[in-house]
Amino acid sequence: xxxxxxxxxxxxxxxxxxxxxxxxxxxxxxxxxxxxxxxxxxxxxxxxxxxxxxxxxxxxxxxxxxxxxxxxxxxxxxxxxxxxxxxxxxxxxxxxxxxxxxxxxxxxxxxxxxxxxxxxxxxxxxxxxxxxxxxxxxxxxxxxxxxxxxxxxxxxxxxxxxxxxxxxxxxxxxxxxxxxxxxxxxxxxxxxxxxxxxxxxxxxxxxxxxxxxxxxxxxxxxxxxxxxxxxxxxxxxxxxxxxxxxxxxxxxxxxxxxxxxxxxxxxxxxxxxxxxxx
Amino acid sequence: xxxxxxxxxxxxxxxxxxxxxxxxxxxxxxxxxxxxxxxxxxxxxxxxxxxxxxxxxxxxxxxxxxxxxxxxxxxxxxxxxxxxxxxxxxxxxxxxxxxxxxxxxxxxxxxxxxxxxxxxxxxxxxxxxxxxxxxxxxxxxxxxxxxxxxxxxxxxxxxxxxxxxxxxxxxxxxxxxxxxxxxxxxxxxxxxxxxxxxxxxxxxxxxxxxxxxxxxxxxxxxxxxxxxxxxxxxxxxxxxxxxxxx
Numbered sequence: 001x002x003x004x005x006x007x008x009x010x011x012x013x014x015x016x017x018x019x020x021x022x023x024x025x026x027x028x029x030x031x032x033x034x035x036x037x038x039x040x041x042x043x044x045x046x047x048x049x050x051x052x053x054x055x056x057x058x059x060x061x062x063x064x065x066x067x068x069x070x071x072x073x074x075x076x077x078x079x080x081x082x083x084x085x086x087x088x089x090x091x092x093x094x095x096x097x098x099x100x101x102x103x104x105x106x107x108x109x110x111x112x113x114x115x116x117x118x119x120x121x122x123x124x125x126x127x128x129x130x131x132x133x134x135x136x137x138x139x140x141x142x143x144x145x146x147x148x149x150x151x152x153x154x155x156x157x158x159x160x161x162x163x164x165x166x167x168x169x170x171x172x173x174x175x176x177x178x179x180x181x182x183x184x185x186x187x188x189x190x191x192x193x194x195x196x197x198x199x200x201x202x203x204x205x206x207x208x209x210x211x212x213x214x215x216x217x218x219x220x221x222x223x224x225x226x227x228x229x230x231x232x233x234x235x236x237x238x239x240x241x242x243x244x245x246x247x248x249x250x251x252x253x254x255x256x257x258x259x260x261x262x263x264x265x266x267x268x269x270x271x272x273x274x275x276x277x278x
Numbered sequence: 279x280x281x282x283x284x285x286x287x288x289x290x291x292x293x294x295x296x297x298x299x300x301x302x303x304x305x306x307x308x309x310x311x312x313x314x315x316x317x318x319x320x321x322x323x324x325x326x327x328x329x330x331x332x333x334x335x336x337x338x339x340x341x342x343x344x345x346x347x348x349x350x351x352x353x354x355x356x357x358x359x360x361x362x363x364x365x366x367x368x369x370x371x372x373x374x375x376x377x378x379x380x381x382x383x384x385x386x387x388x389x390x391x392x393x394x395x396x397x398x399x400x401x402x403x404x405x406x407x408x409x410x411x412x413x414x415x416x417x418x419x420x421x422x423x424x425x426x427x428x429x430x431x432x433x434x435x436x437x438x439x440x441x442x443x444x445x446x447x448x449x450x451x452x453x454x455x456x457x458x459x460x461x462x463x464x465x466x467x468x469x470x471x472x473x474x475x476x477x478x479x480x481x482x483x484x485x486x487x488x489x490x491x492x493x494x495x496x497x498x499x500x501x502x503x504x505x506x507x508x509x510x511x512x513x514x515x516x517x518x519x520x521x522x523x524x
Contacts, residue, residue: 158358
């Protein structure tokens, strides 16, 4: 008796939730979808820019000088390294929500309005340089993980530091850090929600606006959750595809022009079709 | 015979620890020099100093009379004339066999794609790896990797080729194919310095053998001088140890 009562009550709640979500979708789906779109674009662009910043910082941190180099070059390299370190420590070590406040409200305040970003630019700048700080460490780790022999192989055929980096080390680093790039992209999709602090209208802002007007907290949260999850799962699938693309095919083709390659495996035996035709 | 390399009073220490002490020797065109000696005797370090992968602590390395240790000489430029084959192959893992052999020609020598490819295929044929142009290094066996590494070095058309224990990382059944390629190069008149533990190769193929012990050149001469009539006690002891093992 009691359990059937509970069941019917649960059914009632579920149908209520269904009704509320349907109502929400009828009334506000354009706002949610626009929010989702803006979230996604911000996350993708900022992650890409962050990767470029991270690659640059990662390369700068691996610069080396030898004892015989000129003093100025040594000083220059050390100054660059200190600047990169400070950037990484500051932007990795403070909350992004406060970085947004500093860039959007702080810059005009400090420069008497001479330097101010609009909301959209500020959001892109903050998320990009924040991601860049994390990526700098990721890239540095990625470069360190490449066997020293790869560098020596490149140096032995006469490549300089820059050519070695671009042709040999960074392509392998990039392959190794794709999972981490994926991490950053997914974190960015979710964490861009803190940009509501400067009024950037992304998915979480759409949720806040809707519940402010209707008090449908939970149904809206369900919808927003679902949209976030769809975006992150799709992104993670796409990144997997990218990894497979970079890895290339598992097997390779022997160049058939070489007569030495005509091993038994390459002879054409009569196929089943032909036999049947006979 | 013209002298290509002239090593004078070369020394190298890692921290307080001297690895090479006052090394002197010359390399002339067409010579095949084997450097033998126990592990830790400084053979590999000597080779790496010649290619500037290690910076010598003191001394001079004259390449056609020019000291490559002076500040004015660009190391990459010099290295492109001196090929190197490593114990652990060091093929570029992100590139196909063909790309491994063309990338240096294109970025360092500035050759066109067609020219670099034709050249690479020529040398890959020489080492018997032409059918594998599309393979990635991870798809090859150790012996195949090392042959590609030799082709990559040859494709730069170096004046001299350095081998740093090229067969030490290989399974026994793959040593032969790499040594065969090296013998072919020697027969073609390539100038080579080979650090090796393959005594048969040192004996049969090289024109000169250097025995190193404890950071100095202990004994030097034709293969007959060193293997049949060694003069120094250390050389005799080293060769005896090898005979016992072999």
